[in-house]
Amino acid sequence: KEMNIDELALQCEKEALHHSGAIQPFGALLRLDTDDNLITHASENLPSIAGIESSQMLEQSIDSYDWLREGLSRLSDKYGKPFFWERAVKLRDWLDVAMIRTENGVLVEIERNELPDVHYDIQYYRQQLIKPIRESNELEAYHQMILEVLNVVTGLSRIMVYRFHPDWSGEVIAELAASGLGSYMGLRYPASDIPAIARNLYLLNPIRSIPDIKAQPIPIIGLGDQPVDLSRTDLRSVSPMHIQYLENMGVAASLSLPIKLNGQLWGLIAGHHHAPLKLSRYQRHLCIELVASYNLGLTNYFNGNRLKTLDNLERKAKQLLNKIFVSGNPLDNIDDNQREIMAFFQADGFAAIFDQDVISVGSTPDMNDMAAIDAWFGRQTDEVVSYEKLCDIFPDYPLLLAIVSGMLAIKIDLGRRGNFRFFWFRKEEKQEIPWAGNPNKPILEKADAIVLSPRRSFEKWVEVRSGYSLPWTDQDKLLATKFRKIMLHWL
Ligand code: BLA
Structure with missing residues (x-):
């Protein structure tokens, strides 16, 4: 059975990812209503992460907790993250606490971090990433630079630069993989692998970390029937569709960060790990910083290049049209x-x-x-x-x-x-497109029903596309x- 890829894409856009009502278990979440000075929501794993009973905090006044009040006083008024992040000594000295002001209340992320902060030897890479790219033949090394430094910080077994095409399909244009894992270099993936609803979340949060695809999601309990908007928290639970996808790919943990050019999503840094991999807040923070430098480097190069080429061509067009009309x-x-x-x-x-x-x-x-x-x-x-x-x-x-x-x-x-x-x-x-698996096969037949599912095979499948010009x-x-x-x- 095959399914039309456009129908599939529509289906995939329907999952309200930010309203999943659950988080991944690598941290605990609170939601504060600062207008009413109230703790309105807490995740059920608050006891195991922070040693506090969820029921004890729920519906309490924010003021009953010094560390919450203090955190809030240091939050900027703008949206975004992380505006406040520190080792919460007052709570437990192995807890990292981050607060995120959103359009609708404040989210508090609490994570265990029993490891001492590691010193990563990345000064060389930092310097390379802020050096201007001059020629197109330097691009490849530049992509490789970000992959190498992210590998130093995270130890991921595969990291890729994934570039979007105008139709939102995408292509692996650079890759760093542990030996024996094979290569995804040059393979194409259909747009529905990362639906717009998932892509747009990268504009609100510059990192998506999935430390363990097997981890059970933790429900968020709280007041009212309005689901908490989880767009800006790193803890947001993972779509079951995507869990299946990663499982089919043989991946146990994943990490991705947006590559943004002039405010638009140009591509992703996509990383995989063969085993579960929890990154500390400090590691994630470094990743975000490094990718921000890389983004700036690419933006500078492409903007400068575009101006130069257009100037040149415009000048030539003027000369030519002069000849024609003068x-x-x-x-x-x-x-x-x-x-x-x-x-x-x-x-x-x-x-x-x-x-x-x-x-x-x-x-x-x-x-x-x-x-x-x-x-x-x-x-x-x-x-x-x-x-x-x-x-x-x-x-x-x-x-x-x-x-x-x-x-x-x-x-x-x-x-x-x-x-x-x-x-x-x-x-x-005639174009040959080397897809990672036949993009028209993302469904399963269960009993009589046809169920939408990520494709099972990512084996190279070449489509010969005819009828189109370059x-x-x-x-x-x-x-x-x-x-x-x-x-x-x-x-
Ligand atoms: C999310 N899909 C994603 C993400 C990536 C990909 C990178 C972001 C989350 C993450 O970092 O893991 C896809 N990963 C890739 C690709 C490569 C890679 C292309 O490594 C190439 C090497 N997926 C499907 C179908 C649907 C779908 C059929 O295959 C929809 C019905 C959905 N993908 C889907 C959803 C998300 C997603 C819903 C968001 C997951 C989440 O953040 O909860």
Whole structure:
């Protein structure tokens, strides 16, 4: 049995992860209502972690506990974490306490930590991580640097840089793994492996640690029927779907941190361990700090690079359009410079239409198909469009695919003075995608029912994708918009 991957993705978005009502047992949780000065919720493992009866604290006034009052007085008013974290000497000197102010009350995380703080020898890595990346060939070493230092701090048996594609599928682009574990390098994973509802939590909490997939979740008990919002606490219990996933992968513990570029999720640091692995708050804190440096390094590099390339291309576009419009008949000039125009977007074909006149070079649809495309484009409100699979829009033009699959087009409508249309075409490019397991097999048949489940096999499964051209990148689209603006100036 197979399930359509889009249906699956929808199913996976329905689990309200932040309202699970339970935590992982590596710590205990309290929720404080600071308006009413009340302890409203406590996890059932409070006695075993902190030696305090849950029932004793519940519904008590916050003021009855000096260490809570003191912690609160040191919390900033902003949301986020950890605004307060210390070894809670007053409570027990082997307890770490962190407080997190949320939109709705304060969460208190209490963890046992009987280990002395370890000194990690990571000064070298810290220095390397804040050195600017200059060339693209330095990127690989930069990724490797963050993996190595995280390995020093955590001892994880596999750590990866996982990069999202525009459709939110993802790819392992760097990896550090203990010997004998095999490699996931280059493998692709479908978007539904990490649903949006899980991805978005990384914008609220920069770390997700699952020390033991076999650990029983601990219920949170408390007042009222409103579930506590667990988005910002490290202790949030784990989705059963994901527990199954990790089990299928043969993983006992996992750790992940978001890679954010310009405020957006670009990828994840994803780590696995072959055995349960509890990281102390200090270790997690170091991981967050190190990944923050790495994020800044990547952001600087990509932003700088993007500016440089765009500047360069824009300058070239201006020169080219100068040649076309500065004197003589633009259509004749376009004719003379077609190959150069085509190369701008690594296209296999190019066509320009000015009212009834058409010129074309390379692989372009025949006159009949071209007329249909032109008429269709005329009806679109967008002045810049791009497609990787044209035959989705023109199912009745079977010959089209044989010639081209991708199209990037711009138009300028000058009313009575006519209409300008530029089209760049790319041929079909058969792509081989090495998925980690067949992404269409994430279901189980139980008795008569079909149950949604993570796929069981992560063996490499190669999909041959046909009908698509190479994708038009964000840079292509931005450049097309600039191209159009420069033309407007001349027309
Ligand atoms: C969460 N899925 C995750 C997370 C990762 C992945 C990294 C974040 C939690 C963590 O760090 O473990 C996926 N892990 C990967 C991938 C690699 C890896 C791709 O190491 C590649 C090497 N998962 C499914 C299906 C569903 C699903 C079918 O396969 C939904 C029905 C859901 N994944 C799912 C959910 C979470 C998740 C709900 C959130 C788990 C949680 O935080 O509680």
